[in-house]
Amino acid sequence: MVEIEKIAKYVWKDDKRLTPNPEAFSKTAEEVAKLIGERGREERSSKNKSSQIRKYYDEIFKLNQRARSQGADWNVILAQVHMIVAKVAYAKGRKLVTDEFEKLMRELIKSIETKEHLNVVTNFLEAFMAFYKVHGPN
Secondary structure, three states: OOOHHHHHHHHEOOOOOOOEOHHHHOHHHHHHHHHHHHHHHHOOOOOOOHHHHHHHHHHHHHHHHHHHOOOOOHHHHHHHHHHHHHHHHHHHHOOOOOHHHHHHHHHHHHOOOOHHHHHHHHHHHHHHHHHHHHHOOO
8 A cells, every 4th residue: 555645755766766666657656546536535525526636737747848848947847846735735725635635746746856856756647647537536
């Protein structure tokens, strides 16, 4: 069972976050999608709707694209990436997402220090979103 609080250790093979773990994009992403989907269903509300979750993936994806473009200011992009933590916290406060989803985003974003880290997190979230379409609340 994946511990969301320690998601970085599942996404990378090493503590220095130099090498992504290939299983992060299959096994880990599916386990996290199941867990977050179950929590959304348990709360019997409109939490963790796929459209709500997708909004944060889309934002990360766009920032990743900007980071990869020539002449991009990494410091500005990294600040915008960290702003997503506040946006997810706001959604949690409005009861749109669960604690687990907020923890997932907080821990993933905390693990981003370089453009390469952002790319790995973007790829992980892409895999997570694919599995969430299957395991998330309908």
